[in-house]
Amino acid sequence: MLTLGIFCSQAVTGTAAAASMTPFGPQRFAHAHATYAITTKSTYYRQIWQKAIRAWNATGVFKFKLGHAQSAQIDLSTDTAKQAAAMGDDVGMTNYWARHNEFIAEVCSLNPSLMKEYDYSRSDATHVAEHELGHAMGLNHNPSKHSVMYYRNRSEGIQKVDIAGVKQRYTTPAGETS
Numbered sequence: 001m002l003t004l005g006i007f008c009s010q011a012v013t014g015t016a017a018a019a020s021m022t023p024f025g026p027q028r029f030a031h032a033h034a035t036y037a038i039t040t041k042s043t044y045y046r047q048i049w050q051k052a053i054r055a056w057n058a059t060g061v062f063k064f065k066l067g068h069a070q071s072a073q074i075d076l077s078t079d080t081a082k083q084a085a086a087m088g089d090d091v092g093m094t095n096y097w098a099r100h101n102e103f104i105a106e107v108c109s110l111n112p113s114l115m116k117e118y119d120y121s122r123s124d125a126t127h128v129a130e131h132e133l134g135h136a137m138g139l140n141h142n143p144s145k146h147s148v149m150y151y152r153n154r155s156e157g158i159q160k161v162d163i164a165g166v167k168q169r170y171t172t173p174a175g176e177t178s
Contacts (some may be wrong), residue, residue, distance in 0.1 A: 002175045018140070018171070020161065020178065021161055021162070021164040021165045021168055022134070022139050022140070022142040022147055022161050022162045022164070022165030022166075023139070023140045023141075023142065023165065023177070023178045024138045024139050024140055024165055024166075024168065024169040024172075024177060024178050025089050025100045025139075025140050025177055026096050026136070026174065026175045026176060026177050027096065027098040027102065027103055027138055027174065028101070028102065028103065028138040028169050028174050029073070029102065029103050029137070029138075029146050029168060030102050030174075031170070032061065032062045032166075032170040033062065033063040033064070033074045034062075034063075034064060034065070034066050034073040034103070034136070034137075035064075035067030035071070035072045035073045035074070036053065036065070036066065036067060036072050036073070036074040036075075036076055037066070037067050037068060037069040037072035037074070037075055037076065038076045038077075039069055039075050039076065039077045040049070040076070040078040040110075040147070042043050042078055042112070045078045045110055045112065045125075048110065048122070048125045048126050048129050049076040049110075049129055051099065051126045052126055052129035052132075052133055053133070053177045055058055055126070055130055055157065055158055056130065056133050056137075056158065059158060059163045059166070061163050061167045061170070062137050062166050062170070063087055063168040064133070066089060067073055067100075071106060073103065073104075073106065074105075074106045074107075074108060074136050075105075075106070075107045075108070076108050076109075076129075077107065077108070077109045077110075078111070078112050079093075079109050079110070079111050079112065079113070081113060083111075084111045084112065084113035084114065085113070087107065087111050087114070089114070090111060090114075091110065091111045091114045091118070091120070091128050091154075092108070092109065092110050092111065092128040092129070092131060092132045093108070093111070093132070094106060094107070094108045094109075094132045094135035094136055095107045096135075096136070100174065100175075101174035101175040102174050103136075103138075106136050108129075108132040108133065108135070108136055109132075110128060110129060110132070114152045115128070117165060120154060123155075124154040124155065126157075127148060127152070127153055127154055127155065127156060127157055128154060130148045130157060130158055131148050131149060131153055134148055134149045134158075134162060134165075135149075135164075137166050137169065138166075139162065139165050139166065139169065142161060142162070142165075144161065146159055146161070147159050147161050147162055149161050149165070156175055165178070
């Protein structure tokens with residue numbers, strides 16, 4: 001299992017170079033599509049996940065398809081208060097399991113406690129959900145603040161560099177990175 005997240009409070013030193021494409025890791029789904037189930041009970045966060053799904057689907061580079069909770073490849077959730085406390089400064093987290101560099105199952109979660117504490121707007125929360133879905137597709141963090149995959153992002157939606165990263169991830173064989 002590998003865990004990827006987005007942090008809400010961490011100092012950054014140095015200057016981030018603009019990337020022409022968001023980098024990606026060796027893991028990916030076999031094809032540029034996956035099934036998901038939204039398992040959070042919160043109506044608010046269900047809407048956040050739905051909006052993030054629509055945003056990625058609108059890019060045309062990957063297709064998230066609604067599945068059943070028991071068989072979906074990706075579980076989209078929110079953390080309980082106990083789980084949120086264990087997440088530290090992470091407002092979002094993606095855990096995944098892969099075999100031969102192909103994703104088998106994933107859990108993407110949002111941390112409502114920190115989002116409330118740091119006064120995240122609906123738009124901010126949607127960007128975090130888009131970020132976690134980026135990890136779900138195989139994207140890594142982008143050093144540019146002008147990417148949904150920037151590690152401290154809350155204000156940027158999906159950008160051309162992110163779309164290019166997903167497109168390249170699914171034309172590059174599993175096991176290879178950018």
